[in-house]
Amino acid sequence: MARSRVPSEERVFSLVLALVASSSGLTKHELLSSVYGYSDRYRENTQRASLERQFERDKEQLRQLGIPVETIDSPGEPGNNQLLRYRISKAALEVPEGLTFSDRELMMLRMAVLAWREGSLTDEARRAAMKLESLGGGRDALSLGVSAGFGMSEPSAPALLGAIEAGQIAEFGYQLPQRDLPLARRVFPLQLHRFEGRWHLIAFDADRAATRVFLLARIAGQVSVRDSRADEPERPADAAERVAQAVAELQQLQRDTRVRLRVLPRTRAEARFSPGADATIEPDGSRVLEFGTTDLHELAALVASYGSEAVVLEPAVLRDAVVSLLRAVDAVHGGERAAGLSGGMGEGA
Structure with a gap:
């Protein structure tokens, strides 16, 4: 691969x-x-x-x-x-x-x-x-x-920060997993929040009259920023409370969504996933890490990027997603290993 x-x-x-x-x-x-x-x-x-x-x-x-x-x-x-x-x-x-x-x-x-x-x-x-x-x-x-984090800002961030400061509406396409085309979104950006190493936008969705959280990595194309029109909702006055509630919900989702990985010792995968995780050492020297996450789809892509250094034990939906990604990469690069992936990766992927 x-x-x-x-x-x-x-x-x-x-x-x-x-x-x-x-x-x-x-x-x-x-x-x-x-x-x-x-x-x-x-x-x-x-x-x-x-x-x-x-x-x-x-x-x-x-x-x-x-x-x-x-x-x-x-x-x-x-x-x-x-x-x-x-x-x-x-x-x-x-x-x-x-x-x-x-x-x-x-x-x-x-x-x-x-x-x-x-x-x-x-x-x-x-x-x-x-x-x-x-x-x-x-x-x-x-x-x-471990990456220093240089170069990790998102292209949409400057426009969203400007909209937050000016109290303006932002319009953008949002690409959800497993969808062919991005969805149009019209929001009042309230705050950019970094959680689990990724930037999120906490915003008031003008079309749904509700607080929503968007992953910046899924914002497709450019962000358009403009003043709101007379026939549109106003920016909510309780923005701080909405932000606090959204952050609390992210934290609760992380506590509720548990993941178990086996990582090889002294590898980049161990360095990446160990902070904050509960760890046990296996007889073969590998480490089993348990931690929470808010986004299994994004985590699958991250785990797959470490190849054989990280193996998903639970949940099954994450394991299946990683196997699917690895097989897709293997097929694109013309490898012959797809048929043996499941057996070669032990209990997961």
């Missing part, structure tokens, strides 16, 4: 974490074989020369951001490029002396980073974001598989 390409910002961020975390530096072999964004291609043992050229371009990108990558010769064999070690001095990512942040302030700053597209960040802003993440400290190798 073909692997999806890792976004460059995730690969470069993982490289920074690895280089900062190692005080003695890492060889090119150690970096390419272990850092998220390189390791999958390295294990496939194909196009090693292309992978090394990518590594050189990533190092140059870091230098352009003002983050120098230091090189350390092997004391036993100076000049041997295979034993050359790379590292980033922690001083390159240190914040000014005397500047500190509370846990809440760090959380708010990280959320601000998530709200911007990678392309809109200046070099100074990207460097500041990396310094911000370095304040977390104590990261182990497992953290190298």
Whole structure:
């Protein structure tokens, strides 16, 4: 099965974490074989020369951001490029002396980073974001598989934020799963809310006179924003109460919809799904994680993206959705593994 390409910002961020975390530096072999964004291609043992050229371009990108990558010769064999070690001095990512942040302030700053597209960040802003993440400290190798969140904002967000500030109506197409065409929606946007790592729009649906929650990733095409007309409903005066109620309902749905996954140890899937989950260790070393979710369809796509690193145990509807996605990908790429998927993936997918 073909692997999806890792976004460059995730690969470069993982490289920074690895280089900062190692005080003695890492060889090119150690970096390419272990850092998220390189390791999958390295294990496939194909196009090693292309992978090394990518590594050189990533190092140059870091230098352009003002983050120098230091090189350390092997004391036993100076000049041997295979034993050359790379590292980033922690001083390159240190914040000014005397500047500190509370846990809440760090959380708010990280959320601000998530709200911007990678392309809109200046070099100074990207460097500041990396310094911000370095304040977390104590990261182990497992953290190298976790995305920093750069580039994750949605195209519809700026228009929706403008509508919220101006109290205007927003019109857009909303693509529900298993439907061929998007549905037309006319709403008063009330708040953008990040939940389960995804951006949601909490809005007052002008056609249904009710509060609705929309996943930004499902908004199709451009958002049109305009003032309301005389014959249309007004923006509700109790917007804050409606937002609070919608958030409470999301939280309740998450508590009610339980999921059990088996993940392989020391993998990106374990790093992604472990936070907040109840975990038990199996005799074979794998971990069974139990957690809640609000959207089984979106979760199926996420689980499928980790391939054999994550296996769905419950519920059956999620397991079936993941199997269907994996079979579809396998068929598109001309593989011969579809018939053996169920047996090869144990109790689920």
